[in-house]
Amino acid sequence: MKRICVIGGSRYFGKVLVQRLQAAGHRVTVLNRGSAPPPEGVEHLVADRDDEAALVAALGSRSFDAVVDQVCYTPVQAAIAARAFSGRTRRYVLTSTIEVYDPATAALPAVPPGTPVPEETVDPAAWLVRMDLPWHDAAYLQAHYAEGKRQAEAVLAQHRGFAFAAVRSAHVLGGGAAEFTGRLLHYTERITHGTPIAVHAEALPTVFIHYEELAELLRWAATLTDATGPVNACSDGALDVYRLGAVIAARAGREAVYRGVAAGEPASPFSFDRHYAMSNARAKELGFSFSRTADWLPGAVAEVLATTGAPTS
Template identity: 35%
Template sequence: MKTALVLGGTRFFGKELVRSLLAKGVNVTIATRGNSGNPFGDKVNQLIADRYDIDSLKSACEGLHFDVVYDQIGYSSEDINIAYEALKDKVGKYVFTSTMAVYEYGNNLNEEEFNPYTYPLKEVNSKDVSYGEGKKLAETALFAKTGLPAVAVRIPIVQGEEDYTERLLFHVKKIKSEEEIGMPNLEARLNFISAREAGEFLAWIGSQAFTGPVNACANGDIQLTELVNLIESKTGKSPILTNSITDENRSPYGIKETWTMDNTKATDLGYEFSNLKDWLPSLIDYYNNII
């Protein structure tokens, strides 16, 4: 891979993807609407385009060709169809950032738990379906495009210092302020991936011959009880937990059942994932220190 186009690479783990590509010596182009600035300056090429508008994206990429396109901001089959029509003769491979939300609850879920090759295909706008259903249909639309090598990277909740969703920060704040956190099942388990590793894996898989869906997550998982106890150990405050859920106390991790993925396929391909419990405590330290 010598050239790459990144659709949505200006915040959170999209930035880590661009950094990882640059570190590999890839000539990177980012396509944005220009609203969030360019954090990379002249290290990247920048196209001003609306990823959700065929004519805008096609015009911006006129006369260009990329070895790989990374789609960080596709949320539906309509989004995939727009990008495909605009880029089909301009890219050699399509890497789509998908999600663990294509799976129902379960433990150590592998890629066979959702098959985009047999899922009923329909074109929908992301506003008309749930996040998980939109990603299912996006994958289904992508793999229906014959002749275009494609990968769908399924990731769990991403953790990092620049997480604009503030999901982990929510828990640190609530515990430190001695406020209630609403969780329906404290025995449920989750796994995560760091923003750095998400970016590094995406960059890595783009240079592999592999096509199809693949899970990417740190090794290991954590029970929600363990997580709040870990935050307690860092803040010195005891969590106040309740299963009476309100809009104010609802945990962003408030799942009803265990929801974890298996990363064996990616590991067998040759990628070495980090261990969740090697970096999660230091991230909680970071959040504790900035509050």
């Protein structure tokens, strides 16, 4: 049994993570702003993670075997956490994102199209941190989400107070109404109603992960491996937007209608004119087994269709 702190953990795959940690016999503490209570038997600490004094006060004298940080988006937040948890935890796991590899948001080493992007493409131990940027400005943060995550990783990787791992998640799907991004709903509604979907003519593939699989990988990263550094998290099998649309159309019993956009123009979610589909080879080498996107995606689509009342094939 280990003592695990989950920062966030009140919705979607974070909620599943908390439930699985508890089911595995671990003592779980959830720390958030009090938006939702954790499951029965889980300790709940209420604090704003951006308020260092309040965070330290809420933690009191507690210590943990591992911390899983679900809601760290900036180097400022990471630095506060590094100070607050230094000496309190042996291991720190950050939920990060595939967006750190987006070549449209940073000058990154070139990876040939079709080659799954490995973790070393973005090395947090060497990434430049800029605390002076307006990270507290919501509009700035939204526009610089990928860079915020890269720099958050860098702060924690360069800290010496604990072992650090960053789980770089692919695009998360599944959960029906619980899927708070609404991206799969975007497609199911358009295909169901025959509304054209804005896509790039030569859309490049990307990778996905089911929300329950991501929760399981985070549990593994916190409790079942001592691996450090970045770890990519994606199910096997990349899909481009047309293949994604075909799965949805088959399940909905409709025909997908597409509208092409020029290069550089906005398109629907998961339509990409740049390559950064990840490799999951490192996680496999470390002992984690992934599912295939093709095996769980039809069920995820059916869950979303059920929330809209649309029939499924």
